[in-house]
Structures are given as structure tokens and as C-alpha cells.
Amino acid sequence: MMEDLLIKSQEHLYELQIVTKEIRELVVNKSVPNNLKDAFDSYDSSIDSYNDSIDREESTQSILECVKNIAIYAENLGHNLNQSKDLAASLNGKGEEIISLAREIQAPIESRPVVLGQSNSEIKGVSFKSVKNDLQAIKTDHERHDERIKKLLGENESKISLLEEKLKVIETEVNDKLSDIDRVYTVTISTVTDKKEQIDKLLSHASGKTIAGDFEQSAIDERGMANWLRRGALLCMAMIVCVVGYSFWETTTDSFQWENSVFRIILALMLSVPAAYLARESAKHREQQYNHLQTSLDLKSITPYMASLPEDEQHKLKVEIANRIFASKDYTKVGIDSYPINVHEMVMEIIKKVELPSSTKQSDKIS
Template identity: 25%
Template sequence: MTSENFKTHKIFDRLNSFEEVLEKDVVKEKVDLEKLSFFQTVFSYINQRVKLTIPDLVQQAEMDNLSSEMNAGITQINQFLGNNNVGHLENATNNFIAAINRIKNFPIPIAKADFNFSRKIADFEKTAKSKYIALEKHKEKLENAILDFEKDLKNKETEIQTLIKLVENKETEIQNLSSTFRTDFENIKSAHNQSFQNDKTQYRTEIDAVKGEFKEEIIEIREEIDTDTTDLISKLTTKLEEAERLVNIIGNVGVTGNYQNIANSHKSSADFWRVMAIIFMAVFSLLLVWTIIDLSSEGFDWVKSVIRLVAAAALSYPATYAARESSKHRKLETQNRNAELELASINPFIENLSDDKKQIIKEKLAEKYFGNNKNDDFLNEKETEGLSIPALERLLNALAKIKG
């Protein structure tokens, strides 16, 4: 290892840091005298051995290992100052012992060391005195704290005695209040029980009276309900009978209403054709009367008379047709009204019969009124009434004889 590297090695920084730590007042106060003296001796020994070391003969690794052990010991002391754990001092001691073992192997010149034991003793005495002074200060602090604690204890004792007296007074007051409360409670309880019994008797009397009134009212209401119910049943029975009659009437109207409508339609048609027949017959009669009157006149014209008779004969056909249609519609009106009357009156006539007989009668009536066209045969009959050609010839011959 060169001299230049030796001078700049970090071991010297470690020694300076170690010296600064040992000079701190807090270290002198917290570290006990034995440990503090050991640390100071370690510093002096290692510092002198490093100064006596021959740089060219020492190895770089040995210097690095020594620096590491010193750094570890210093770190342990600083940790002790932070948390007051004595175990850190033991670890620091072990690190420094390892450092001493390492520095023993460093090459140094063979000569008397300049280690001054008298100075070391003086330093130890100085350290002991400083430690004693620190202990005295700590003692004074403890004595002052004890005095303050004794004063505070006396004050607390005085306060405790005062509190004891207050508690005794409060206990006496509580006993008095308890006795008063018990007496008042017994009085209130007696008064309340008496009042409760009186109220209970009064309420029972009132409840019995109200109960009797309610019973009477309930009996009256029940009688009224029975009467009203009987009347209501009678009314409902009457309404039921009326409803049945209405149902029968509505049923009859539903069955016979169409027959009535058809009969009314045929009646209108019959009346219309009757009026038309009367009109044609009236015109026909007027022509005949006019022709007969004209026969007695001097200027009788056969041609005009024949034309009038032909016109009268022509009018006989629509008159006959109108009369026949009126008769046909009148017959249809009569049939539909008869059917309406029979269907409307069938239920009252068979009301007292059994259901089987009713069913048989209704089946026969169904065969009669539904799907049976026998009553319409007259519609196919041909009517030959009217003024025919032979009748017209006979009429002309009669007129000729009258004229001749």
C-alpha cells in the first residue's frame, strides 16, 4: 500500500468520528464509567498504532477491515444514544475488540512506544470527575423531582381528605334524601292505591251501566233488523215475481214481435192496393156511366163509345190486380196476427201443465209454425175475375140493341 493511499484512507475519518462521539456530553452522561474508559483507551491505542504503522508493509484489505469494525462500533454507540438499549454498547465493545485484534497485526517499527500511562491515568481521573459531576447533576435532578413529588403527594393527600369529607357529607345527604323519598313514596303509594280503588269502582259502575244500555240498544237494533229483513224479503219476492213476468213478456215480445211487424207490413200493403183498386174502379165506372149517358144523345159516335169501353176494359185489369193483391196481403196479415196471438198466449195456457207436456205441445207448435208452408197455398191460386173479351162483346151487343 502506498503512502499516498495510506494518508487518504477512510480509517482516519473513522478515528475522528470516534473521537467526536466520545467528546459528547450525552455520551459521558449515559455511558457508564467502565465502558467510557474502555472506549477512550481503544481510541488512544488504535490511533497510536495507526500512526506507527508502516504503510508499505500493510495491506489495503487489512486497513478496510479495521475501518469497517470501527464504523460498526461507532454506529452501535449512536444507536445506544437513540434508544438507550445497553445491548448496543455490548455490540460496540465486541466490534472494538475485533478492531484491536486486527490492528495488532499491523507492521510497526520495533521501538518503545510513546504510550504514557501517567497521562492515561490522568485522563481516566478527568473522565471519572466528569462522570461524577454528571452523576451529581442527575442526583440533584432526582432529589428535586422527589421533593416535587412529595409536595404533590401532600397536596393530593389534602385533596383526598377534602374529598373524603365531601363524600361523607354527600352520604349523609343521600341517606336523608333516601329516608325522605321512602316516606314520600309510601304516602304517594297509599294515596294512589286509594284513588285507584275509587276510580276502579266508579269505572266498573259506569261500564256496567253503559253495558246495559248497549245490550238494550243491541236488542232494539236486532228487532229492527229482523223486521227490516222480513220486509226486505217480501219486497224481493215481489220484485222476483215482477221480474219473472217481465221476462215472460220480454220473451213473448221477442218471439211474437216479428209476426207483428210482418202483419203490420201486410196491412199497409193491403190498404195501399185497396186504395189503388178503388181508384181504378172509380175511373172504370165513370167511363161506363159517361158512355151510357152519351148513348141517349143525338150525336152518338160509335167509335168514341168503343174507345171508351176499351179503355174501361183496360182499366178493369189493374183494378182486378190491385183488388187481388189487397186481398192477398189482408190474408197474410190475418195469418201473422193469429200466429202472434197464439204464440203470445201459449205460455199462460200451459203454465199449470207438467214440463213433459209443455215440451210436447211446444214441439207440435214448432212443427206447425216453423218450416210449414201449407197456409200459403192460396198465393198460388189463379183468379180469373175481371172484364174478359166475351163480356165486352155482350156489353156492345146490349148497347146496339138499346140504340136500335
């Protein structure tokens, strides 16, 4: 019972100590009445007596008496504070609060039942010591728990610092790898671009050589055909010369027969048809040979020529060459010859020549 009363009194003592500490902070370094100073001194002395009894591990009853003295001096302090008109306004009722706490401490102690006897006193003293030991054990356990928590916090901080360092290292490595990837990507793009330009040049050169080779081969074919046709035309012409020459020679002999000569002349005229046709076709193939050969030479020489030109000029020149090579050809004049290939055409041409002057004369007469 007394131990419970002591524990409750200690709770009120803590509250009382807080209030007196606040009052002391308010009046420190200020002029106060002498009786108020004596009240503070008496209160402090009672506190010292209480602490000494605790240290000496006195009986619970003795400690309660010390607590009672503290309450008495605290109540006296409160009355002195209320009597000081200069401090009453600044303390805001602190004196009444001290008096109330002092009475709450003093009343239970004065009304407690008192049991006389040494054994009872010793038992109470031992009980209080047990309470103190329990409080000390709880305090020790809390301190040990706090140390363990601090240790765990320190370990966690160390782990966090280690993780942060590892993350920084990983971040640095990742940034280096990304930089390497960007550098390799840039180099690769540049290399691919260069290779593409080289391939385009090679393809352009190869296609140019291929096209030039095709035109050159076509020129060779056209030349062969023109030569064969020219040989055929020369052969026909030689036969005509032989027939006509023989006919003229026959007129100088005694055995001349005009029927045979007429027949040979007709034969010569007939041979003039294939001779003229072969000569005309040979001329056409020869012209195609020259065109193909000139195109081949242009394609072969245009590449080194364009290498020294700006890129815009190169594109313009390529467009002009493509238009000239791949543009549609005009074949309307094909088959129109400047000379006839048979007797009928020869006669028609002669008639045209004869009619043209006569028509001119008639128009002059009309005018």
C-alpha cells in the first residue's frame, strides 16, 4: 500500500518539479522578495533531503516524510508567489498550480494508515528497494535495447553507403558502356555510309562499263553486217560491170547479135536492184555502227570527266546522257533513200525531174 502511495507521489513530484522549473526560469536574474527566496531555498533543501534518503535506501515511511516536506515547502512557495504582486501577472497562476500539486501530494500521505514495528518498516524498505531494482532493470533493458537499435541503424547506414557506392560504380560502368555503344554506332553509321558510297560508285562504274560494252558489241555486230552487205553489193556491181563490159566487147565482133546484148543489158539492170539494196542496207548498218561506237566512247569517257565536276553538275549531266541514250528514236525516216533501187523507181524519178521544169514554165507563162 505504501509502495503504491510512494509511486503515485513520485509522479506528482515530477509534475511539481516541472512547474517549479518553469517558475525559476521566469524569475531568474530578477529582483524578488526575500521571503520568496527563502521559500525557494527551503524547497531546494527538501529536494536534497529526498534525494539523500533515496541514495541511503531508507524506509518507505522515511521517504514519504521527505515527500511530505517537499509538498509543505512547495505550498509555502506557492503562497509567497501569490503574495508577490509584481510577479503575479507574469507567472499566470503558477502559484496556484504549485499549491494544488502540493496538496495532492500531501493529502494522501497525511491520511495514510501508519503501522508501527521494525519488521514492517524493514519489509517496506525491502519492497521499495525491490521497486527501485525493477526500475533499474527496466532502465538497463531499455539502454541495451537502444544500443542494439543504434547498432542496427549503424549497420544499415553502412550497408546503405556500400549500396550507394556500388550503384555509383554501376552507373559509371553503364554510362561508359552507353558511350562506347554510341561511339561504335556513330563509327558504324559512318562506315556504312562510306561503303554505300563506294558501292554506288562501283555499281555506277560497273553499269557504265556494262552498258558501254553492250554498245561496243552492238557496234561490232553492226560493222560485221555492214561489211557483209557491202561485199554482196560489190559482188553484184562486179557482175553488172562484167555483163555490160562483155556486151560492149561483143559489139566489136562479127558474131554480134543484138538480141543477146539486150538480154544482157536487162540482166545487168536486174542485178542493179540487189546491188542498190545491199548498198543501202550496208549504209544503214554502218550508220548504226558509228552511233553505237560513239555512245560507247561517251560512256567510257564520261566517268573520269564527271569525277571533277560538282555533285549537282554530275546529276544534270547524268540526266542529259540518260535522255539521249534511252529517249525514243525517230524511225520515220528509215526506208527513205536518196537513190532508187530498181528500174521502176529510176523511171519515176526521171519523170519527176522532167515534170518539174515543165510545170515551172507553165506557171511562168500564166503569170
